[in-house]
Structure formats: C-alpha cells, structure tokens
Amino acid sequence: MASKLSPVWNKVTPLQVTHGQGSWVFTTEGAEYLDYSAGIAVVSTGHAHPKVVEAISKQAGRFIHAQANCYTHDLLEPLAERLDGITPSAIDSFFYSNSGAEITEASVKLAKHATGRPNTIVFAGSFHGRTHMAMAMTASKTIYRAQYGPLPGGVYVAPFPDLVGVPADQHDAVIDQALHMFDYLLKSQTAPEETAACIMEPVQGEGGYIPAPARFIQGIVERCNKHGIMFVADEVQCGFGRTGKMFAIDHFGIQPDIMCMAKGIASGFPFSALGARADLMAKWIPGSHGGTYGGNAMGCAAALATIDILTAPGFMDHVVARGEQLREGMESIARDHGGIDDIRGLGLMIGVQFSDPARVAAIVKHALEESRVILMSCGTWGNVIRFMPPLVTTADEIEIAIGAIRAGMKATA
C-alpha cells in the first residue's frame, strides 16, 4: 500500500518503531536498536524516562493546555525559576515556545525590538531551523534553502574558523583572520548601528559538530558588547548537558545577551525557551510576539522533570566520563584505520570527520544493518559521523557503538 505520508521527511532509517526505553528503540518486528540519534539530540534522558513519564502523566490529568495569554498556570514561573538557576547569570527572564526554529526566530524579533536595529549576523556552517527567517539564518547546506526564495533580508554571513588540518601553531592566525572578517563585515555590509543580533551555536551542530574556538567566540562577544549588538547563543542542540556542562557556553566563560533552548529541554516533549537579560525582555512590546501553545503545561512538566534529572549529583560527571570513553574509542579506531581527519567535540557531542563522505554514508548504513546501531551524519559535505547519544547511555552501550564503527571501518576499508 502506498504511504500516505509526505516524502519530504529525509529518512535516516526505514525502521517502523513501536516504543523506546532508555537508549533503545523497538521495532514492529521485535528487533531492538541502540538509538544514538536520540531523536536528533533530543531524548537526553533516554526514551520514556520514568520521571518524565510520571511528570507528563500527572500533568495530563490537571491541564493539557492552559494558554499562556489567557491565564498563568502554576508551572510557568517555577520553570522560569529553575531556568534562571541553570543558565548563565546574565540570563534572567524567559519566554516559551514549541520548537528550535520558533525560538531562534523569537531571539531575532526580541533583539530587533530591544535595539531598534534591523540586521542579523550569522556564521558559515550555521543551522538555526527551517521557518523562513531561520532558513535565511542557516548557512550549512544549500538544500535547506534551495527553491524557497525569496528569504527574509537583513541576514549577513560571517566566516567561522575551520581548523581541521591546520597545524596548531597556525590556529591563532586562522582565528584572527575570521575575527578580522567579522570587523570587515561591520565596516562593509552591516554597520553596528544597523545590527541587532549576532547568533552563534557555541558548538555547531548540523554544520559538523564543531566547537567554536574559545578565542573566536570570546572575540565575537567582545565586539558585540562594544557595538551594542545582542549576542545570541543558539543552544538548541548543544545545550542541556550535551557537552558535559549544562550549556556549551559555560565552557567559554562568556555571557550571552539572549539564549535559545529547545531539543533536550523537555526530553522529547515539543518545547523551547528563550532566555534573555530582563532589561531586554522589558523592551519587548506586549502582544508583539506570542503563540497559542508556548508554555504548554505538559511541556513545562516535562522540562521540570528533565532539569531535575540533569542536575542530580554526578550526572554531568557521567556525561563527561562517557564522552571520554567514546572519544578514546574513536581515537583508537583512527590509529588503527586510515580515513579519519578529525575527532572533536565536548562531552557527548562528538564529531568524527572523514576524508570521504561516501565512507560516512557506508559506515552509518553498516552500523544500522549489521550492528543495529542508529547513527547520523552531519557537516556541509556529509563527511562527519555525529555522536549525540542519550546522556544516560551506559559504558556498555558506548562499547557497542565503538564496536559498530570499528566493524564499519573494516567493512569499508
């Protein structure tokens, strides 16, 4: 029977699944697969974490939807309090929405109101979502934008330093050049007094799992502060413990003006949050932004339960330890086999870059078919295998994933 589903979903696997548990998903045919896609870096607490299931179930009997304009339900403020406790100290006011793209769009709308300026700077390799403004802000692959023009204007793309293959003693020069090109953009295309926001993923996601070099992100924030440009950290993929700290930006000792949060925030319940300095939020004209479902009661319950799990003693140590185990496994494979150009990342957000994108596709396929491990690629050239397992993944599961890559390397040698 022909499928009634739109073909627009680019399918990673042909699997038909019935349920998930922890790091595993189960198919209609009774097979189990290690799900290292984690719903594209979403189910950080694993599938169906009992605390999240309990929180959502309990909430479903109270309110499924308590619309945030119509009234203030009793989880909106407690969640803002919790977010205030885990986000950088500059961030102390919160708005809620449903997805990553909606929240990156919201970040730019807030920055425009707060500054009275029209333009936005993004970086080469960025991914900020698939709505029209988010597409215009996305510069990681042409497929995300092709045949959708015209896209909104006022978006300028600055270079993001690529250090792969560059000798260590030349890294500073590459970073300085990228900072220089940012200054050049402000002189040649969008003047500071016309630039509302500069949005960056502290670890690029779809663009290749590339952490921003510390000197680069620090240099950009310095420039934003100097010119009154709102620095927006897009933590949609790299936030909520993914990098071994609550937020990727915590690795760099900098303060954003605005933060975008989604994916891991609610363990899979569609939910996103915008955090900003309260003085900026105060400039957002009431009624000028909103949305029917933002602040959904079930989403708030899921987010509160998720934050409880991520902030439990020892949780981040577990993420760091599993990340080290995975990285060491990949380094050992790279020593034994040719074809790997770079292994990088923070915590459990690790990218393994290959010289040949076709080999990435072949290894991902081999892992699925022969080892029953679900992996995904990323990068502009599709040349990176990305690891974004559930953060609750065990040492044994990491070994299964390492074994799958080793087998794939042998099979594709």
Ligand code: PLP
């Ligand atoms: N920003 C980043 C960094 C992302 O990785 C994504 C999705 O992958 C988005 C924004 C868009 O999120 P969503 O797919 O929930 O709209």
